[in-house]
Amino acid sequence: MNHLVVIPARAGSTRLPRKPLRLIAGRTLLHRTIAMARAAISDRDDVALVVATDDEDIAAHAREAGCPAVMTDSALATGSGRALAAALSFAEGPRFVVNLQGDSPFQPEGALGAVLAALESGAEVATPVIALDWESLDALREHKLLSPFSGTTCVRAPDGRALWFSKAILPAIRDEDRLRATDRLSPVWRHVGLYGYQLEALRRFEACAPTMLERLEGLEQLRLIELGIEIMTVAVDAPRFDSSGIDTEADISKVERLIAEHGDPTPAL
Known part of the structure:
Protein backbone atom coordinates (compact mmCIF):
# COMPACT_ATOMS: atom_id res chain seq x y z
CA MET A 1 0.00 0.00 0.00
CA ASN A 2 1.44 3.38 -1.02
CA HIS A 3 -1.27 5.89 -0.02
CA LEU A 4 -4.03 5.53 2.55
CA VAL A 5 -6.99 7.92 2.78
CA VAL A 6 -8.62 7.74 6.21
CA ILE A 7 -12.01 9.23 7.08
CA PRO A 8 -12.08 9.67 10.89
CA ALA A 9 -15.66 9.36 12.10
CA ARG A 10 -16.06 9.42 15.86
CA ALA A 11 -19.41 9.33 17.61
CA GLY A 12 -18.74 11.74 20.47
CA SER A 13 -18.97 15.22 18.97
CA THR A 14 -20.11 17.59 21.73
CA ARG A 15 -21.70 20.16 19.38
CA LEU A 16 -23.34 17.63 17.06
CA PRO A 17 -23.65 14.18 18.72
CA ARG A 18 -23.27 11.14 16.42
CA LYS A 19 -22.41 13.56 13.67
CA PRO A 20 -21.38 11.03 10.97
CA LEU A 21 -24.92 9.59 10.97
CA ARG A 22 -26.71 12.92 10.71
CA LEU A 23 -28.78 13.45 7.58
CA ILE A 24 -28.07 16.30 5.18
CA ALA A 25 -30.77 16.59 2.52
CA GLY A 26 -31.59 12.90 2.89
CA ARG A 27 -28.05 11.45 2.91
CA THR A 28 -25.83 10.94 5.92
CA LEU A 29 -22.72 13.00 6.44
CA LEU A 30 -20.56 9.85 6.37
CA HIS A 31 -22.04 8.48 3.14
CA ARG A 32 -21.53 11.88 1.52
CA THR A 33 -17.87 11.95 2.58
CA ILE A 34 -17.26 8.39 1.35
CA ALA A 35 -18.86 9.17 -2.00
CA MET A 71 -12.15 0.36 15.03
CA THR A 72 -9.94 2.83 16.89
CA ASP A 73 -9.63 3.85 20.54
CA SER A 74 -12.32 6.31 21.66
CA ALA A 75 -9.66 8.09 23.76
CA LEU A 76 -7.92 9.37 20.62
CA ALA A 77 -8.40 13.14 20.66
CA THR A 78 -7.85 14.11 17.02
CA GLY A 79 -8.74 12.95 13.56
CA SER A 80 -5.06 12.75 12.70
CA GLY A 81 -4.43 10.49 15.69
CA ARG A 82 -7.26 8.27 14.50
CA ALA A 83 -5.77 8.30 10.98
CA LEU A 84 -2.41 7.13 12.36
CA ALA A 85 -4.06 4.33 14.33
CA ALA A 86 -5.84 3.20 11.17
CA ALA A 87 -2.58 3.30 9.17
CA LEU A 88 -0.74 1.23 11.77
CA SER A 89 -3.50 -1.40 11.77
CA PHE A 90 -2.27 -2.60 8.36
CA ALA A 91 0.57 -5.09 8.18
CA GLU A 92 2.26 -3.01 5.48
CA GLY A 93 2.17 0.63 6.55
CA PRO A 94 1.46 3.26 3.90
CA ARG A 95 4.05 5.78 2.76
CA PHE A 96 1.52 8.63 2.90
CA VAL A 97 -1.57 9.04 5.06
CA VAL A 98 -4.39 11.44 4.23
CA ASN A 99 -6.77 12.53 6.98
CA LEU A 100 -9.98 13.38 5.13
CA GLN A 101 -12.09 14.93 7.85
CA GLY A 102 -15.43 13.21 8.07
CA ASP A 103 -17.32 16.48 8.61
CA SER A 104 -16.18 18.11 5.33
CA PRO A 105 -18.00 16.27 2.55
CA PHE A 106 -18.14 19.18 0.08
CA GLN A 107 -14.50 19.28 -0.94
CA PRO A 108 -13.21 21.22 -3.95
CA GLU A 109 -12.74 19.03 -6.99
CA GLY A 110 -9.09 18.10 -7.25
CA ALA A 111 -8.22 18.87 -3.61
CA LEU A 112 -7.36 15.30 -2.68
CA GLY A 113 -5.26 14.83 -5.83
CA ALA A 114 -3.42 18.11 -5.18
CA VAL A 115 -2.53 16.99 -1.65
CA LEU A 116 -1.25 13.63 -2.88
CA ALA A 117 0.84 15.38 -5.54
CA ALA A 118 2.40 17.67 -2.91
CA LEU A 119 3.33 14.69 -0.74
CA GLU A 120 4.84 12.90 -3.73
CA SER A 121 6.92 16.05 -4.37
CA GLY A 122 8.39 15.89 -0.87
CA ALA A 123 6.09 17.91 1.42
CA GLU A 124 6.05 16.65 5.01
CA VAL A 125 2.44 17.76 5.41
CA ALA A 126 0.10 19.19 2.78
CA THR A 127 -3.35 20.76 2.97
CA PRO A 128 -5.60 22.69 0.54
CA VAL A 129 -6.72 26.31 0.80
CA ILE A 130 -9.16 28.44 -1.19
CA ALA A 131 -8.69 32.11 -2.02
CA LEU A 132 -11.93 33.83 -1.03
CA ASP A 133 -13.48 36.42 -3.29
CA TRP A 134 -15.19 39.30 -1.52
CA GLU A 135 -18.64 37.75 -1.76
CA SER A 136 -17.38 34.53 -0.14
CA LEU A 137 -15.59 36.48 2.57
CA ASP A 138 -18.80 38.39 3.34
CA ALA A 139 -20.68 35.09 3.54
CA LEU A 140 -18.07 33.65 5.93
CA ARG A 141 -18.31 36.71 8.15
CA GLU A 142 -22.09 36.42 8.26
CA HIS A 143 -21.93 32.68 8.99
CA LYS A 144 -19.56 33.25 11.91
CA LEU A 145 -22.13 35.47 13.59
CA LEU A 146 -24.12 32.26 14.24
CA SER A 147 -21.25 29.71 14.29
CA PRO A 148 -18.06 31.52 15.34
CA PHE A 149 -15.99 28.33 15.52
CA SER A 150 -17.11 26.96 12.16
CA GLY A 151 -14.71 27.64 9.31
CA THR A 152 -10.92 28.08 9.46
CA THR A 153 -8.69 30.62 7.74
CA CYS A 154 -5.02 30.25 6.84
CA VAL A 155 -2.20 32.79 6.66
CA ARG A 156 0.42 31.57 4.18
CA ALA A 157 3.76 32.70 2.81
CA PRO A 158 4.20 33.46 -0.92
CA ASP A 159 5.78 30.01 -1.45
CA GLY A 160 2.72 28.28 0.06
CA ARG A 161 4.11 27.51 3.53
CA ALA A 162 1.42 27.81 6.19
CA LEU A 163 2.26 30.48 8.77
CA TRP A 164 -0.89 30.16 10.90
CA PHE A 165 -4.44 28.83 11.01
CA SER A 166 -7.29 30.33 13.02
CA LYS A 167 -10.99 30.16 13.67
CA ALA A 168 -10.82 33.95 13.47
CA ILE A 169 -10.81 35.55 10.03
CA LEU A 170 -7.17 36.39 9.32
CA PRO A 171 -5.50 38.58 8.27
CA ALA A 172 -7.15 41.78 9.49
CA ILE A 173 -7.63 44.06 6.49
CA ARG A 174 -6.76 47.76 6.50
CA ASP A 175 -8.24 49.97 3.79
CA GLU A 176 -10.64 47.25 2.69
CA ASP A 177 -12.71 49.53 0.46
CA ARG A 178 -9.66 50.28 -1.68
CA LEU A 179 -8.80 46.60 -2.01
CA ARG A 180 -12.36 45.74 -2.98
CA ALA A 181 -12.17 48.32 -5.76
CA THR A 182 -8.90 47.01 -7.20
CA ASP A 183 -8.76 43.24 -6.50
CA ARG A 184 -11.30 40.52 -7.32
CA LEU A 185 -9.96 38.30 -4.53
CA SER A 186 -9.69 39.15 -0.87
CA PRO A 187 -6.42 38.41 1.00
CA VAL A 188 -8.20 35.72 3.07
CA TRP A 189 -7.62 32.02 2.45
CA ARG A 190 -10.10 29.47 3.77
CA HIS A 191 -8.65 26.17 4.92
CA VAL A 192 -10.17 22.95 3.59
CA GLY A 193 -10.46 20.08 6.09
CA LEU A 194 -8.01 17.70 4.44
CA TYR A 195 -4.47 16.86 5.59
CA GLY A 196 -1.84 14.68 3.94
CA TYR A 197 1.18 13.43 5.89
CA GLN A 198 4.40 11.63 5.34
CA LEU A 199 3.99 8.75 7.80
CA GLU A 200 6.93 9.90 9.95
CA ALA A 201 5.49 13.43 10.29
CA LEU A 202 2.21 11.92 11.44
CA ARG A 203 4.06 9.80 14.01
CA ARG A 204 5.81 12.91 15.36
CA PHE A 205 2.50 14.73 15.62
CA GLU A 206 0.83 11.96 17.58
CA ALA A 207 3.85 11.48 19.89
CA CYS A 208 3.50 15.06 21.17
CA ALA A 209 0.87 16.23 23.65
CA PRO A 210 -1.62 18.87 22.50
CA THR A 211 -0.20 22.38 22.74
CA MET A 212 -1.81 25.37 24.43
CA LEU A 213 -2.50 27.22 21.18
CA GLU A 214 -3.93 24.07 19.62
CA ARG A 215 -6.33 23.75 22.55
CA LEU A 216 -7.30 27.43 22.47
CA GLU A 217 -8.21 27.44 18.77
CA GLY A 218 -9.38 23.82 18.62
CA LEU A 219 -7.10 23.26 15.60
CA GLU A 220 -4.79 20.26 15.66
CA GLN A 221 -2.60 21.58 12.81
CA LEU A 222 -1.24 24.26 15.14
CA ARG A 223 0.62 21.51 16.98
CA LEU A 224 2.54 20.80 13.78
CA ILE A 225 3.54 24.45 13.43
CA GLU A 226 4.68 24.57 17.06
CA LEU A 227 6.71 21.41 16.49
CA GLY A 228 8.45 23.04 13.54
CA ILE A 229 6.93 20.66 10.99
CA GLU A 230 6.38 22.55 7.74
CA ILE A 231 2.87 22.50 6.31
CA MET A 232 2.65 23.14 2.58
CA THR A 233 -0.64 24.61 1.41
CA VAL A 234 -1.95 23.94 -2.09
CA ALA A 235 -4.33 26.43 -3.69
CA VAL A 236 -7.46 24.87 -5.16
CA ASP A 237 -10.56 26.26 -6.81
CA ALA A 238 -13.70 26.72 -4.77
CA PRO A 239 -16.29 23.92 -5.01
CA ARG A 240 -19.72 24.40 -6.56
CA PHE A 241 -20.77 26.05 -3.33
CA ASP A 242 -18.37 27.15 -0.65
CA SER A 243 -19.13 25.45 2.65
CA SER A 244 -17.05 25.03 5.78
CA GLY A 245 -17.14 21.82 7.82
CA ILE A 246 -20.32 20.54 9.45
CA ASP A 247 -20.02 21.36 13.15
CA THR A 248 -23.45 22.63 14.22
CA GLU A 249 -27.16 22.49 13.44
CA ALA A 250 -26.70 25.88 11.76
CA ASP A 251 -24.11 24.33 9.41
CA ILE A 252 -26.57 21.61 8.37
CA SER A 253 -29.28 24.20 7.71
CA LYS A 254 -26.87 26.32 5.65
CA VAL A 255 -25.78 23.39 3.47
CA GLU A 256 -29.33 22.20 2.92
CA ARG A 257 -30.24 25.69 1.70
CA LEU A 258 -27.25 25.66 -0.68
CA ILE A 259 -28.21 22.23 -2.02
CA ALA A 260 -31.77 23.45 -2.62
CA GLU A 261 -30.45 26.50 -4.48
CA HIS A 262 -27.57 25.02 -6.47
CA GLY A 263 -28.15 21.26 -6.65
CA ASP A 264 -26.45 18.42 -4.80
CA PRO A 265 -22.70 18.14 -5.52
CA THR A 266 -22.26 14.75 -3.85
CA PRO A 267 -21.79 11.94 -6.40
CA ALA A 268 -23.67 8.66 -6.13
CA LEU A 269 -22.13 5.95 -3.96
Missing part, protein backbone atom coordinates in the same frame (compact mmCIF):
# COMPACT_ATOMS: atom_id res chain seq x y z
CA MET A 36 -16.75 12.30 -2.45
CA ALA A 37 -13.52 10.47 -1.54
CA ARG A 38 -14.27 7.51 -3.77
CA ALA A 39 -14.89 9.79 -6.76
CA ALA A 40 -11.65 11.69 -6.10
CA ILE A 41 -9.46 8.55 -6.17
CA SER A 42 -11.38 6.56 -8.78
CA ASP A 43 -8.50 6.75 -11.27
CA ARG A 44 -5.78 5.65 -8.81
CA ASP A 45 -5.08 2.04 -7.96
CA ASP A 46 -2.37 2.93 -5.41
CA VAL A 47 -4.75 4.64 -2.96
CA ALA A 48 -6.84 2.77 -0.38
CA LEU A 49 -9.83 4.25 1.48
CA VAL A 50 -10.95 3.37 5.01
CA VAL A 51 -13.19 4.79 7.76
CA ALA A 52 -11.68 4.97 11.26
CA THR A 53 -14.25 5.07 14.05
CA ASP A 54 -14.88 4.23 17.69
CA ASP A 55 -18.51 3.22 17.16
CA GLU A 56 -19.87 -0.06 15.80
CA ASP A 57 -22.96 1.58 14.29
CA ILE A 58 -20.78 4.03 12.35
CA ALA A 59 -18.53 1.18 11.19
CA ALA A 60 -21.56 -0.76 9.97
CA HIS A 61 -22.87 2.34 8.20
CA ALA A 62 -19.53 2.73 6.38
CA ARG A 63 -19.62 -0.90 5.28
CA GLU A 64 -23.16 -0.41 3.95
CA ALA A 65 -21.57 2.03 1.51
CA GLY A 66 -18.93 -0.54 0.56
CA CYS A 67 -16.14 1.19 2.48
CA PRO A 68 -13.90 -0.78 4.89
CA ALA A 69 -13.90 0.39 8.50
CA VAL A 70 -11.42 -0.10 11.34
Whole structure:
Protein backbone atom coordinates (compact mmCIF):
# COMPACT_ATOMS: atom_id res chain seq x y z
CA MET A 1 0.00 0.00 0.00
CA ASN A 2 1.44 3.38 -1.02
CA HIS A 3 -1.27 5.89 -0.02
CA LEU A 4 -4.03 5.53 2.55
CA VAL A 5 -6.99 7.92 2.78
CA VAL A 6 -8.62 7.74 6.21
CA ILE A 7 -12.01 9.23 7.08
CA PRO A 8 -12.08 9.67 10.89
CA ALA A 9 -15.66 9.36 12.10
CA ARG A 10 -16.06 9.42 15.86
CA ALA A 11 -19.41 9.33 17.61
CA GLY A 12 -18.74 11.74 20.47
CA SER A 13 -18.97 15.22 18.97
CA THR A 14 -20.11 17.59 21.73
CA ARG A 15 -21.70 20.16 19.38
CA LEU A 16 -23.34 17.63 17.06
CA PRO A 17 -23.65 14.18 18.72
CA ARG A 18 -23.27 11.14 16.42
CA LYS A 19 -22.41 13.56 13.67
CA PRO A 20 -21.38 11.03 10.97
CA LEU A 21 -24.92 9.59 10.97
CA ARG A 22 -26.71 12.92 10.71
CA LEU A 23 -28.78 13.45 7.58
CA ILE A 24 -28.07 16.30 5.18
CA ALA A 25 -30.77 16.59 2.52
CA GLY A 26 -31.59 12.90 2.89
CA ARG A 27 -28.05 11.45 2.91
CA THR A 28 -25.83 10.94 5.92
CA LEU A 29 -22.72 13.00 6.44
CA LEU A 30 -20.56 9.85 6.37
CA HIS A 31 -22.04 8.48 3.14
CA ARG A 32 -21.53 11.88 1.52
CA THR A 33 -17.87 11.95 2.58
CA ILE A 34 -17.26 8.39 1.35
CA ALA A 35 -18.86 9.17 -2.00
CA MET A 36 -16.75 12.30 -2.45
CA ALA A 37 -13.52 10.47 -1.54
CA ARG A 38 -14.27 7.51 -3.77
CA ALA A 39 -14.89 9.79 -6.76
CA ALA A 40 -11.65 11.69 -6.10
CA ILE A 41 -9.46 8.55 -6.17
CA SER A 42 -11.38 6.56 -8.78
CA ASP A 43 -8.50 6.75 -11.27
CA ARG A 44 -5.78 5.65 -8.81
CA ASP A 45 -5.08 2.04 -7.96
CA ASP A 46 -2.37 2.93 -5.41
CA VAL A 47 -4.75 4.64 -2.96
CA ALA A 48 -6.84 2.77 -0.38
CA LEU A 49 -9.83 4.25 1.48
CA VAL A 50 -10.95 3.37 5.01
CA VAL A 51 -13.19 4.79 7.76
CA ALA A 52 -11.68 4.97 11.26
CA THR A 53 -14.25 5.07 14.05
CA ASP A 54 -14.88 4.23 17.69
CA ASP A 55 -18.51 3.22 17.16
CA GLU A 56 -19.87 -0.06 15.80
CA ASP A 57 -22.96 1.58 14.29
CA ILE A 58 -20.78 4.03 12.35
CA ALA A 59 -18.53 1.18 11.19
CA ALA A 60 -21.56 -0.76 9.97
CA HIS A 61 -22.87 2.34 8.20
CA ALA A 62 -19.53 2.73 6.38
CA ARG A 63 -19.62 -0.90 5.28
CA GLU A 64 -23.16 -0.41 3.95
CA ALA A 65 -21.57 2.03 1.51
CA GLY A 66 -18.93 -0.54 0.56
CA CYS A 67 -16.14 1.19 2.48
CA PRO A 68 -13.90 -0.78 4.89
CA ALA A 69 -13.90 0.39 8.50
CA VAL A 70 -11.42 -0.10 11.34
CA MET A 71 -12.15 0.36 15.03
CA THR A 72 -9.94 2.83 16.89
CA ASP A 73 -9.63 3.85 20.54
CA SER A 74 -12.32 6.31 21.66
CA ALA A 75 -9.66 8.09 23.76
CA LEU A 76 -7.92 9.37 20.62
CA ALA A 77 -8.40 13.14 20.66
CA THR A 78 -7.85 14.11 17.02
CA GLY A 79 -8.74 12.95 13.56
CA SER A 80 -5.06 12.75 12.70
CA GLY A 81 -4.43 10.49 15.69
CA ARG A 82 -7.26 8.27 14.50
CA ALA A 83 -5.77 8.30 10.98
CA LEU A 84 -2.41 7.13 12.36
CA ALA A 85 -4.06 4.33 14.33
CA ALA A 86 -5.84 3.20 11.17
CA ALA A 87 -2.58 3.30 9.17
CA LEU A 88 -0.74 1.23 11.77
CA SER A 89 -3.50 -1.40 11.77
CA PHE A 90 -2.27 -2.60 8.36
CA ALA A 91 0.57 -5.09 8.18
CA GLU A 92 2.26 -3.01 5.48
CA GLY A 93 2.17 0.63 6.55
CA PRO A 94 1.46 3.26 3.90
CA ARG A 95 4.05 5.78 2.76
CA PHE A 96 1.52 8.63 2.90
CA VAL A 97 -1.57 9.04 5.06
CA VAL A 98 -4.39 11.44 4.23
CA ASN A 99 -6.77 12.53 6.98
CA LEU A 100 -9.98 13.38 5.13
CA GLN A 101 -12.09 14.93 7.85
CA GLY A 102 -15.43 13.21 8.07
CA ASP A 103 -17.32 16.48 8.61
CA SER A 104 -16.18 18.11 5.33
CA PRO A 105 -18.00 16.27 2.55
CA PHE A 106 -18.14 19.18 0.08
CA GLN A 107 -14.50 19.28 -0.94
CA PRO A 108 -13.21 21.22 -3.95
CA GLU A 109 -12.74 19.03 -6.99
CA GLY A 110 -9.09 18.10 -7.25
CA ALA A 111 -8.22 18.87 -3.61
CA LEU A 112 -7.36 15.30 -2.68
CA GLY A 113 -5.26 14.83 -5.83
CA ALA A 114 -3.42 18.11 -5.18
CA VAL A 115 -2.53 16.99 -1.65
CA LEU A 116 -1.25 13.63 -2.88
CA ALA A 117 0.84 15.38 -5.54
CA ALA A 118 2.40 17.67 -2.91
CA LEU A 119 3.33 14.69 -0.74
CA GLU A 120 4.84 12.90 -3.73
CA SER A 121 6.92 16.05 -4.37
CA GLY A 122 8.39 15.89 -0.87
CA ALA A 123 6.09 17.91 1.42
CA GLU A 124 6.05 16.65 5.01
CA VAL A 125 2.44 17.76 5.41
CA ALA A 126 0.10 19.19 2.78
CA THR A 127 -3.35 20.76 2.97
CA PRO A 128 -5.60 22.69 0.54
CA VAL A 129 -6.72 26.31 0.80
CA ILE A 130 -9.16 28.44 -1.19
CA ALA A 131 -8.69 32.11 -2.02
CA LEU A 132 -11.93 33.83 -1.03
CA ASP A 133 -13.48 36.42 -3.29
CA TRP A 134 -15.19 39.30 -1.52
CA GLU A 135 -18.64 37.75 -1.76
CA SER A 136 -17.38 34.53 -0.14
CA LEU A 137 -15.59 36.48 2.57
CA ASP A 138 -18.80 38.39 3.34
CA ALA A 139 -20.68 35.09 3.54
CA LEU A 140 -18.07 33.65 5.93
CA ARG A 141 -18.31 36.71 8.15
CA GLU A 142 -22.09 36.42 8.26
CA HIS A 143 -21.93 32.68 8.99
CA LYS A 144 -19.56 33.25 11.91
CA LEU A 145 -22.13 35.47 13.59
CA LEU A 146 -24.12 32.26 14.24
CA SER A 147 -21.25 29.71 14.29
CA PRO A 148 -18.06 31.52 15.34
CA PHE A 149 -15.99 28.33 15.52
CA SER A 150 -17.11 26.96 12.16
CA GLY A 151 -14.71 27.64 9.31
CA THR A 152 -10.92 28.08 9.46
CA THR A 153 -8.69 30.62 7.74
CA CYS A 154 -5.02 30.25 6.84
CA VAL A 155 -2.20 32.79 6.66
CA ARG A 156 0.42 31.57 4.18
CA ALA A 157 3.76 32.70 2.81
CA PRO A 158 4.20 33.46 -0.92
CA ASP A 159 5.78 30.01 -1.45
CA GLY A 160 2.72 28.28 0.06
CA ARG A 161 4.11 27.51 3.53
CA ALA A 162 1.42 27.81 6.19
CA LEU A 163 2.26 30.48 8.77
CA TRP A 164 -0.89 30.16 10.90
CA PHE A 165 -4.44 28.83 11.01
CA SER A 166 -7.29 30.33 13.02
CA LYS A 167 -10.99 30.16 13.67
CA ALA A 168 -10.82 33.95 13.47
CA ILE A 169 -10.81 35.55 10.03
CA LEU A 170 -7.17 36.39 9.32
CA PRO A 171 -5.50 38.58 8.27
CA ALA A 172 -7.15 41.78 9.49
CA ILE A 173 -7.63 44.06 6.49
CA ARG A 174 -6.76 47.76 6.50
CA ASP A 175 -8.24 49.97 3.79
CA GLU A 176 -10.64 47.25 2.69
CA ASP A 177 -12.71 49.53 0.46
CA ARG A 178 -9.66 50.28 -1.68
CA LEU A 179 -8.80 46.60 -2.01
CA ARG A 180 -12.36 45.74 -2.98
CA ALA A 181 -12.17 48.32 -5.76
CA THR A 182 -8.90 47.01 -7.20
CA ASP A 183 -8.76 43.24 -6.50
CA ARG A 184 -11.30 40.52 -7.32
CA LEU A 185 -9.96 38.30 -4.53
CA SER A 186 -9.69 39.15 -0.87
CA PRO A 187 -6.42 38.41 1.00
CA VAL A 188 -8.20 35.72 3.07
CA TRP A 189 -7.62 32.02 2.45
CA ARG A 190 -10.10 29.47 3.77
CA HIS A 191 -8.65 26.17 4.92
CA VAL A 192 -10.17 22.95 3.59
CA GLY A 193 -10.46 20.08 6.09
CA LEU A 194 -8.01 17.70 4.44
CA TYR A 195 -4.47 16.86 5.59
CA GLY A 196 -1.84 14.68 3.94
CA TYR A 197 1.18 13.43 5.89
CA GLN A 198 4.40 11.63 5.34
CA LEU A 199 3.99 8.75 7.80
CA GLU A 200 6.93 9.90 9.95
CA ALA A 201 5.49 13.43 10.29
CA LEU A 202 2.21 11.92 11.44
CA ARG A 203 4.06 9.80 14.01
CA ARG A 204 5.81 12.91 15.36
CA PHE A 205 2.50 14.73 15.62
CA GLU A 206 0.83 11.96 17.58
CA ALA A 207 3.85 11.48 19.89
CA CYS A 208 3.50 15.06 21.17
CA ALA A 209 0.87 16.23 23.65
CA PRO A 210 -1.62 18.87 22.50
CA THR A 211 -0.20 22.38 22.74
CA MET A 212 -1.81 25.37 24.43
CA LEU A 213 -2.50 27.22 21.18
CA GLU A 214 -3.93 24.07 19.62
CA ARG A 215 -6.33 23.75 22.55
CA LEU A 216 -7.30 27.43 22.47
CA GLU A 217 -8.21 27.44 18.77
CA GLY A 218 -9.38 23.82 18.62
CA LEU A 219 -7.10 23.26 15.60
CA GLU A 220 -4.79 20.26 15.66
CA GLN A 221 -2.60 21.58 12.81
CA LEU A 222 -1.24 24.26 15.14
CA ARG A 223 0.62 21.51 16.98
CA LEU A 224 2.54 20.80 13.78
CA ILE A 225 3.54 24.45 13.43
CA GLU A 226 4.68 24.57 17.06
CA LEU A 227 6.71 21.41 16.49
CA GLY A 228 8.45 23.04 13.54
CA ILE A 229 6.93 20.66 10.99
CA GLU A 230 6.38 22.55 7.74
CA ILE A 231 2.87 22.50 6.31
CA MET A 232 2.65 23.14 2.58
CA THR A 233 -0.64 24.61 1.41
CA VAL A 234 -1.95 23.94 -2.09
CA ALA A 235 -4.33 26.43 -3.69
CA VAL A 236 -7.46 24.87 -5.16
CA ASP A 237 -10.56 26.26 -6.81
CA ALA A 238 -13.70 26.72 -4.77
CA PRO A 239 -16.29 23.92 -5.01
CA ARG A 240 -19.72 24.40 -6.56
CA PHE A 241 -20.77 26.05 -3.33
CA ASP A 242 -18.37 27.15 -0.65
CA SER A 243 -19.13 25.45 2.65
CA SER A 244 -17.05 25.03 5.78
CA GLY A 245 -17.14 21.82 7.82
CA ILE A 246 -20.32 20.54 9.45
CA ASP A 247 -20.02 21.36 13.15
CA THR A 248 -23.45 22.63 14.22
CA GLU A 249 -27.16 22.49 13.44
CA ALA A 250 -26.70 25.88 11.76
CA ASP A 251 -24.11 24.33 9.41
CA ILE A 252 -26.57 21.61 8.37
CA SER A 253 -29.28 24.20 7.71
CA LYS A 254 -26.87 26.32 5.65
CA VAL A 255 -25.78 23.39 3.47
CA GLU A 256 -29.33 22.20 2.92
CA ARG A 257 -30.24 25.69 1.70
CA LEU A 258 -27.25 25.66 -0.68
CA ILE A 259 -28.21 22.23 -2.02
CA ALA A 260 -31.77 23.45 -2.62
CA GLU A 261 -30.45 26.50 -4.48
CA HIS A 262 -27.57 25.02 -6.47
CA GLY A 263 -28.15 21.26 -6.65
CA ASP A 264 -26.45 18.42 -4.80
CA PRO A 265 -22.70 18.14 -5.52
CA THR A 266 -22.26 14.75 -3.85
CA PRO A 267 -21.79 11.94 -6.40
CA ALA A 268 -23.67 8.66 -6.13
CA LEU A 269 -22.13 5.95 -3.96
